[in-house]
Amino acid sequence: MTIDRLKGFRDLYPEDAEPKFASLNVAQEVAKSFGFRQIEIPSLESLDLYRLKSGDELVSQTFSFTDRGGREVTMVPEATPSVVRMLTARKDLSRPVKWFSMPKIWRYEEPQSGRFREHIQFNADIFGPDTPEADAEIIGLAASILDNLGLSSSYSIRVNDRKLMEGILRNMGITDVIAVFSVIDKFRKISADEFSAQLAEAKVSSEASSKIVSLMNITSNGNELKSNVEKIIEPDAELSKIMEKVSQTLDLISVYTSADVHIDFSVVRGLSYYTGIVFEVFDSKGEFRSILGGGRYDNLSGLMSDQNIPSVGFGMGDVVLELLLKREGKWATMSMPASFYVCAASPELRKQALSISMKIRKLGLISSSDISQRGLSAQLKNASSLGYSHAVIVGKKEMESGNFTLRNLEDGNQKSMALNDLHKLLGES
Amino acid sequence: MTIDRLKGFRDLYPEDAEPKFASLNVAQEVAKSFGFRQIEIPSLESLDLYRLKSGDELVSQTFSFTDRGGREVTMVPEATPSVVRMLTARKDLSRPVKWFSMPKIWRYEEPQSGRFREHIQFNADIFGPDTPEADAEIIGLAASILDNLGLSSSYSIRVNDRKLMEGILRNMGITDVIAVFSVIDKFRKISADEFSAQLAEAKVSSEASSKIVSLMNITSNGNELKSNVEKIIEPDAELSKIMEKVSQTLDLISVYTSADVHIDFSVVRGLSYYTGIVFEVFDSKGEFRSILGGGRYDNLSGLMSDQNIPSVGFGMGDVVLELLLKREGKWATMSMPASFYVCAASPELRKQALSISMKIRKLGLISSSDISQRGLSAQLKNASSLGYSHAVIVGKKEMESGNFTLRNLEDGNQKSMALNDLHKLLGES
Numbered sequence: 001m002t003i004d005r006l007k008g009f010r011d012l013y014p015e016d017a018e019p020k021f022a023s024l025n026v027a028q029e030v031a032k033s034f035g036f037r038q039i040e041i042p043s044l045e046s047l048d049l050y051r052l053k054s055g056d057e058l059v060s061q062t063f064s065f066t067d068r069g070g071r072e073v074t075m076v077p078e079a080t081p082s083v084v085r086m087l088t089a090r091k092d093l094s095r096p097v098k099w100f101s102m103p104k105i106w107r108y109e110e111p112q113s114g115r116f117r118e119h120i121q122f123n124a125d126i127f128g129p130d131t132p133e134a135d136a137e138i139i140g141l142a143a144s145i146l147d148n149l150g151l152s153s154s155y156s157i158r159v160n161d162r163k164l165m166e167g168i169l170r171n172m173g174i175t176d177v178i179a180v181f182s183v184i185d186k187f188r189k190i191s192a193d194e195f196s197a198q199l200a201e202a203k204v205s206s207e208a209s210s211k212i213v214s215l216m217n218i219t220s221n222g223n224e225l226k227s228n229v230e231k232i233i234e235p236d237a238e239l240s241k242i243m244e245k246v247s248q249t250l251d252l253i254s255v256y257t258s259a260d261v262h263i264d265f266s267v268v269r270g271l272s273y274y275t276g277i278v279f280e281v282f283d284s285k286g287e288f289r290s291i292l293g294g295g296r297y298d299n300l301s302g303l304m305s306d307q308n309i310p311s312v313g314f315g316m317g318d319v320v321l322e323l324l325l326k327r328e329g330k331w332a333t334m335s336m337p338a339s340f341y342v343c344a345a346s347p348e349l350r351k352q353a354l355s356i357s358m359k360i361r362k363l364g365l366i367s368s369s370d371i372s373q374r375g376l377s378a379q380l381k382n383a384s385s386l387g388y389s390h391a392v393i394v395g396k397k398e399m400e401s402g403n404f405t406l407r408n409l410e411d412g413n414q415k416s417m418a419l420n421d422l423h424k425l426l427g428e429s
Numbered sequence: 430m431t432i433d434r435l436k437g438f439r440d441l442y443p444e445d446a447e448p449k450f451a452s453l454n455v456a457q458e459v460a461k462s463f464g465f466r467q468i469e470i471p472s473l474e475s476l477d478l479y480r481l482k483s484g485d486e487l488v489s490q491t492f493s494f495t496d497r498g499g500r501e502v503t504m505v506p507e508a509t510p511s512v513v514r515m516l517t518a519r520k521d522l523s524r525p526v527k528w529f530s531m532p533k534i535w536r537y538e539e540p541q542s543g544r545f546r547e548h549i550q551f552n553a554d555i556f557g558p559d560t561p562e563a564d565a566e567i568i569g570l571a572a573s574i575l576d577n578l579g580l581s582s583s584y585s586i587r588v589n590d591r592k593l594m595e596g597i598l599r600n601m602g603i604t605d606v607i608a609v610f611s612v613i614d615k616f617r618k619i620s621a622d623e624f625s626a627q628l629a630e631a632k633v634s635s636e637a638s639s640k641i642v643s644l645m646n647i648t649s650n651g652n653e654l655k656s657n658v659e660k661i662i663e664p665d666a667e668l669s670k671i672m673e674k675v676s677q678t679l680d681l682i683s684v685y686t687s688a689d690v691h692i693d694f695s696v697v698r699g700l701s702y703y704t705g706i707v708f709e710v711f712d713s714k715g716e717f718r719s720i721l722g723g724g725r726y727d728n729l730s731g732l733m734s735d736q737n738i739p740s741v742g743f744g745m746g747d748v749v750l751e752l753l754l755k756r757e758g759k760w761a762t763m764s765m766p767a768s769f770y771v772c773a774a775s776p777e778l779r780k781q782a783l784s785i786s787m788k789i790r791k792l793g794l795i796s797s798s799d800i801s802q803r804g805l806s807a808q809l810k811n812a813s814s815l816g817y818s819h820a821v822i823v824g825k826k827e828m829e830s831g832n833f834t835l836r837n838l839e840d841g842n843q844k845s846m847a848l849n850d851l852h853k854l855l856g857e858s
Binding site: 002003004005006007009010011012013014016017018020021030032033034035037038039040041042043044045046048049052063065066067068069071073075082085086088089090094095096098099101104106108117118126128129131133134136137140144251252255256304305339341350351354355358361364365366367368370371372373382385386388 | 466468535
């Protein structure tokens with residue numbers, strides 16, 4: 001009886017799992033170098049935790065159910081609510097609290113390119129400061145991770161600010177800002193005509209509508225922001241202050257990365273959750289969905305507790321990252337590092353071969369030996385088919401002299417060497 | 430509105446998460462050094478996958494539900510069925526296939542000491558060979574992991590063999606072997622009287638019953654196995670052959686570890702799943718549940734496919750391992766490695782401080798800088814309360830000379846040094 005894996009789920013074999021965890025490990029190491037600390041969230045939470053933040057829209061896309069104890073629960077569809085729940089449960093933490101985690105998350109959606117029903121998400125957040133420095137650091141961390149993965153010229157960062165956007169729209173005389181945000185959110189997915197039609201439906205005047213289209217087509221760096229906006233509207237003092245803060249954030253991001261960073265007014269990231277800066281990172285060729293996205297969400301902690309804790313963070317899924325790393329030729333190769341298969345020249349030396357394997361491991365190297373009672377030539381063949389880089393051949397003479405025959409399985413070259421010299425090979429290979 | 434985490438689930442804060450992942454990372458690195466390759470299983474599977482192996486008993490302890498597409502699914506209660514499903518789906522793999530994975534698994538049980546409803550499990554399996562060498566290697570891997578965690582004198586390995594046990598019981602005239610196994614499985618949990626009573630209930634004669642009790646109380650190493658068994662029964666040729674194989678396995682385990690390894694006839698590990706060697710590892714003081722357990726299960730692949738692939742493996746949960754590491758003083762400390770908090774002596778130097786932090790990260794070190802617009806003395810206080818080992822103070826003079834004041838935050842000592850010399854501190858600290 002054959003039972004298949006579920007639709008939208010993945011089996012990761014070594015050739016997929018190893019480069020994936022290697023790339024996610026880079027993300028974790030970079031976060032640690034920034035002083036971020038690792039946490040782990042539960043995979044199952046009360047469904048109410050998500051109702052609180054997202055209403056029933058997200059809930060309809062969850063793997064949720066009633067457990068054997070009658071609780072309404074869900075496999076977590078995102079990390080942030082759990083992370084904020086953990087944060088608000090502890091009042092003893094020095095700030096800024098800088099945390100990262102790498103949970104699996106689940107969404108009941110139609111699987112399509114770049115989306116599965118289960119994926120791994122790298123998450124990072126800064127809790128405490130509401131400053132351009134904090135905004136720049138979270139974006140700087142995201143950029144540094146991509147830079148350390150060898151992608152420094154393969155992505156661009158699009159930044160916007162919800163408060164800035166709201167101020168600009170109000171300045172245009174728009175009152176139902178949320179309705180307009182939800183149209184802007186579709187700008188890159190629908191035609192220009194459709195965009196205008198939907199703005200009109202949201203009761204935006206034709207004058208304001210054409211201003212919004214102009215805004216959408218601006219690509220500003222931090223310095224040009226103010227002058228670009230002034231071509232479209234006349235900002236008041238408060239709006240000018242917000243623009244200054246955004247410009248300062250973009251300037252500070254240059255401390256972390258030399259990647260392309262620009263203002264993109266079409267980035268609003270959904271509806272009501274974000275309260276300040278928002279950002280998305282895309283591959284430079286525009287082939288894929290966003291690689292990562294995030295922003296400031298200062299109100300969530302207040303929904304869950306009696307504390308209001310300024311919060312900024314991002315999430316990066318493993319799927320689009322894999323597509324980009326593959327396209328850029330950075331997906332770690334399947335081949336193992338230098339590895340040593342110890343062959344016994346005759347059956348009575350099998351135990352010695354196992355013992356030599358163990359010694360090689362203690363040198364910090366990868367090694368194994370035959371465990372299938374094969375003859376010597378079958379062992380050598382097995383070593384090659386398993387992808388070992390070297391074979392160490394153990395015969396009676398070798399056991400006496402302590403010098404072993406080392407065969408490079410790629411080019412067939414052989415030499416004789418002492419066990420303790422094996423680690424020198426690492427420099428060579 | 431406060432929403433609590435679910436009963437039986439854990440929030441892992443940095444002081445818990447960091448040592449946990451550090452210890453699990455040791456397990457992964459040791460497995461890699463043995464030539465095991467990493468895979469990743471889905472977290473959700475068809476419920477039928479578990480019905481196949483375990484029947485409805487396990488199913489009643491799962492987080493299972495009907496998904497939005499009408500499928501009967503479950504959060505995985507163990508790794509093995511998924512791993513074997515993945516194995517049988519690929520006929521191109523060279524053998525032995527040696528895989529490890531580190532999934533989260535879920536069981537709906539009453540939480541108690543050493544058990545939660547969600548835990549992380551390190552899993553390793555060898556597929557292909559049915560040899561003493563393969564059996565010894567999987568037990569050797571388990572032992573090497575514990576040895577590399579600094580636990581070499583804190584555990585003992587108890588080994589038995591299902592075929593051996595079955596042969597011995599049949600030799601005693603017992604026909605319903607499975608019923609007797611399920612009594613033996615309780616030997617260490619019930620009184621001697623209760624044990625005898627339950628054997629009688631399973632229709633074991635009083636003669637056979639007293640032989641079984643004698644067996645339970647034997648502690649054999651591999652060499653003594655045959656003579657110890659011969660004190661109780663007269664083994665036939667087939668039984669002698671099995672004993673020889675088990676003795677050979679125990680002898681080979683000594684290649685991997687110097688830990689205590691002995692035969693324990695009370696280890697039968699549940700009912701019908703295992704087909705050969707079975708083993709459990711306990712802490713030497715006997716305070717906790719088993720640290721890990723496993724064995725040979727040659728029939729599972731045949732239930733799922735048209736292939737019969739000899740299989741041996743083990744699973745180690747994170748919970749008992751944590752208890753043991755803590756008791757033995759090996760739980761990695763909460764303290765971070767050498768880490769550098771870069772302080773700006775005045776506000777206009779903030780950006781430079783951020784930039785110096787970035788340079789320190791590029792040296793491979795942990796660094797951060799104030800992102801809350803604090804004054805110098807507040808920055809120094811923050812550095813201490815966040816647990817940084819050193820503060821780097823950036824003033825105008827320092828920017829000009831390139832030499833920075835480095836303060837050790839534990840002893841308060843200061844010195845002046847160039848940035849590039851910071852990494853030398855690692856050797857000192």
